Amino acid sequence: MAVKIAPCAAILLVFGLQLAARSDDDSALEQQIEQLRADMDAMKMAYEHRIGELERQLKELKTTVPTASVVEAASPTPLPGMKKETPDIPDLSVIGNIVGKFSDSHDAENRNKVLFSEAEVALQGFLHPDIRGDVILHAHRHEDGDYHYGVCEGYATFMSLLDAFTLNAGRRLLPLGKANAVHGHHRHFADSPLVSREFLGDEGHGPSGNGVNLAWLTPLPFFLQWEVGAWHVDAAHHHDDGEEEEALTYAPSDECYTTRLWSSFALSDDDELEIGVSGLSGYGSHFEHHTDRMQLVCADLTYRHIGEGYHRLIFQNEFFWLDRRVPSGADIDPDPAAYTGSITELDRFGLYSLINYRFDKTWDVGLRYDYVQKPFPVEPDKDDLSSISPILTWNLTECSKLRLQYTYDFDDKENSVLLQFVFGIGPHSHPLE
Amino acid sequence: MKLLYAFFCAMLVLLASTTGFAMDKTAVVTTTSDLANIVSEIGNDRVEVIGLCDGSHDPHDFEIRPSMVIKVRKARLFILLGMGLDQWALSLIDASRNSGIRFGTDGYLDASVCVTKLEIPQGKIDGSMGDVHPYGNPHYWLDPKNGLAIAELIAKRLAVIAPDDKEYFKANLAEFKKKLTAKIEEWERRLAAFKGTRIVTYHRSWIYFCDCFGLDVACELEPKPGIPPSPSHLAKVCETVQGGKLGVLLMEPFYSRKAADFVAEKTGVKVLVCANSVGGDEGAKTYVDVIENVVNAVCSALEQQASGDQEAD
Numbered sequence: 001m002a003v004k005i006a007p008c009a010a011i012l013l014v015f016g017l018q019l020a021a022r023s024d025d026d027s028a029l030e031q032q033i034e035q036l037r038a039d040m041d042a043m044k045m046a047y048e049h050r051i052g053e054l055e056r057q058l059k060e061l062k063t064t065v066p067t068a069s070v071v072e073a074a075s076p077t078p079l080p081g082m083k084k085e086t087p088d089i090p091d092l093s094v095i096g097n098i099v100g101k102f103s104d105s106h107d108a109e110n111r112n113k114v115l116f117s118e119a120e121v122a123l124q125g126f127l128h129p130d131i132r133g134d135v136i137l138h139a140h141r142h143e144d145g146d147y148h149y150g151v152c153e154g155y156a157t158f159m160s161l162l163d164a165f166t167l168n169a170g171r172r173l174l175p176l177g178k179a180n181a182v183h184g185h186h187r188h189f190a191d192s193p194l195v196s197r198e199f200l201g202d203e204g205h206g207p208s209g210n211g212v213n214l215a216w217l218t219p220l221p222f223f224l225q226w227e228v229g230a231w232h233v234d235a236a237h238h239h240d241d242g243e244e245e246e247a248l249t250y251a252p253s254d255e256c257y258t259t260r261l262w263s264s265f266a267l268s269d270d271d272e273l274e275i276g277v278s279g280l281s282g283y284g285s286h287f288e289h290h291t292d293r294m295q296l297v298c299a300d301l302t303y304r305h306i307g308e309g310y311h312r313l314i315f316q317n318e319f320f321w322l323d324r325r326v327p328s329g330a331d332i333d334p335d336p337a338a339y340t341g342s343i344t345e346l347d348r349f350g351l352y353s354l355i356n357y358r359f360d361k362t363w364d365v366g367l368r369y370d371y372v373q374k375p376f377p378v379e380p381d382k383d384d385l386s387s388i389s390p391i392l393t394w395n396l397t398e399c400s401k402l403r404l405q406y407t408y409d410f411d412d413k414e415n416s417v418l419l420q421f422v423f424g425i426g427p428h429s430h431p432l433e
Numbered sequence: 434m435k436l437l438y439a440f441f442c443a444m445l446v447l448l449a450s451t452t453g454f455a456m457d458k459t460a461v462v463t464t465t466s467d468l469a470n471i472v473s474e475i476g477n478d479r480v481e482v483i484g485l486c487d488g489s490h491d492p493h494d495f496e497i498r499p500s501m502v503i504k505v506r507k508a509r510l511f512i513l514l515g516m517g518l519d520q521w522a523l524s525l526i527d528a529s530r531n532s533g534i535r536f537g538t539d540g541y542l543d544a545s546v547c548v549t550k551l552e553i554p555q556g557k558i559d560g561s562m563g564d565v566h567p568y569g570n571p572h573y574w575l576d577p578k579n580g581l582a583i584a585e586l587i588a589k590r591l592a593v594i595a596p597d598d599k600e601y602f603k604a605n606l607a608e609f610k611k612k613l614t615a616k617i618e619e620w621e622r623r624l625a626a627f628k629g630t631r632i633v634t635y636h637r638s639w640i641y642f643c644d645c646f647g648l649d650v651a652c653e654l655e656p657k658p659g660i661p662p663s664p665s666h667l668a669k670v671c672e673t674v675q676g677g678k679l680g681v682l683l684m685e686p687f688y689s690r691k692a693a694d695f696v697a698e699k700t701g702v703k704v705l706v707c708a709n710s711v712g713g714d715e716g717a718k719t720y721v722d723v724i725e726n727v728v729n730a731v732c733s734a735l736e737q738q739a740s741g742d743q744e745a746d
Contacts, residue, residue, distance in 0.1 A: 223500050266498070266500035
């Protein structure tokens, strides 16, 4: 019996040991599985944490910085000149104007040269909720080759006197017509129209005066603004020392009074007609040497069509009538105050007509015709000037453009090409023009 | 001289009549047609609203005209998008001499104050980065949830301008919010299947829309904001589209289709020209229409792409 029990016990022992060993293996495997599961959970948590962290960082990058968000979310966008990042510092901008001139006339000024024609530095900002200050300094290369430095404009604007008037005090471009009140870099052409050059002495920018200008927005159901101004305009240079003949430049000088009626009618949602009449009464640039009174009337007519997308058509015309009074004949250089001799009245006329079509976000084309009778004692029909200029402009960005302008001068039979690059850096604004 | 005297007298009579405008309704001017539409939803027949720039024009590049001065002069409330997008409006406000709508008054409302702004640039900004807006990406109205916030802001400000109509505005606001919220839920349901889908856009103007509905913008046709597409950049865009199997290119109607068609021809991506503002196309008559049309177009294009992929598999 004992013999029989012993093998059974041994079998049972072996079987038990095998079972025990198998059970140990199972638990080890289970432990390994558990461990892997735990590792996986830990890894998952770590990855989720990392993803969460990255998402948080991404959101932070996309949204306002948290420390500033409370204030920024409650504050409107600051106006130009009110940037809160740089308190008390006005808007500062620089405009550069580079012009290359190529001509088949050997007498042409700055022929076959690329020149930095003009730099403008503008400082603009608010002084009070209703008062703005604008100072525009410039360095301008005149045709004599010298750079002229100065204050192009520097004025305070009292924006809503009696909710109907605006007062400018200081120095600014004379409010005459359309082109004269616009800075050169804002125009649709690379040079000044002949009539602006001959009647106003415009060599890239119109004449500026020191004084005041009051503009009244009339309470009519359409836009009608009436402006009156009193100015002291710097005497335009026209004589060199020892030079006896008058240089052929002419511009308003000394005391001048201006007025402008500016009206606009919306013909439809997309069409607008602007009509303006301006007048100037004052002295011509030779007033220091002899009697030189001038009256200037300018009528401007602009049609604008705004098409779909970026399409836009402008047809802009300005007509100038100049009445200049100078001493007659050879008696040309008396004391202006004491002069009692006869006076010659010179009636002169000039115009330009511009059509400009923007056909794309970046491209526009234009054509300008110029005509002017020179404001000097010569027969107007024998000494008039006229030209035609096709213009192509590539607006690279909001604040830079490249322009190609070809001009044919009908009188000198001169062909010239202007290549202009205008750029702006920094926030820059102008009133409604 | 007599003529001049008569002219002065006539002008004085006109001056005396300056305050003679009858203002039965609250006159509101907005820079964009979307804001105008939301104002009309809230103010309905108690307001007279004019939106200056509609969806057929680029609000970055809008040309103001003198005739608009008269509209702005009569306004008791002037609403801008802000963030530098519609800065052109400021010279209109100045020219109007309307001191009631100047910055800092109740009549001046910058709608961007009520939204979380995306992509506020950090550090120096200059032209090398393109036309980057220093206060962040300004196309926030394309997130319809921001539309809710804008409506609430406008209702509150209208109540300040015309307190007698406060309850009327409040009721209209509730109605508008109910309508828009239901639409947002519907749009979210429809676009839920496409969460994480990458699309291409022309300008970086659809960020808020994509953020709202979980879409991603893979790249833009413009190499930098406001800079026209260049051939080398378009080649990169084509690589991105082909590599990522992107199916949708979303753009506004005022941009030229030339670059988009080039990419479509090379890659097969579907070009969707959608108005991003009221008036941008015939179907975009209201703010809700604008978002709905974009959702419809995107859903339809992505569904087509998904079914095409299934057939290919």
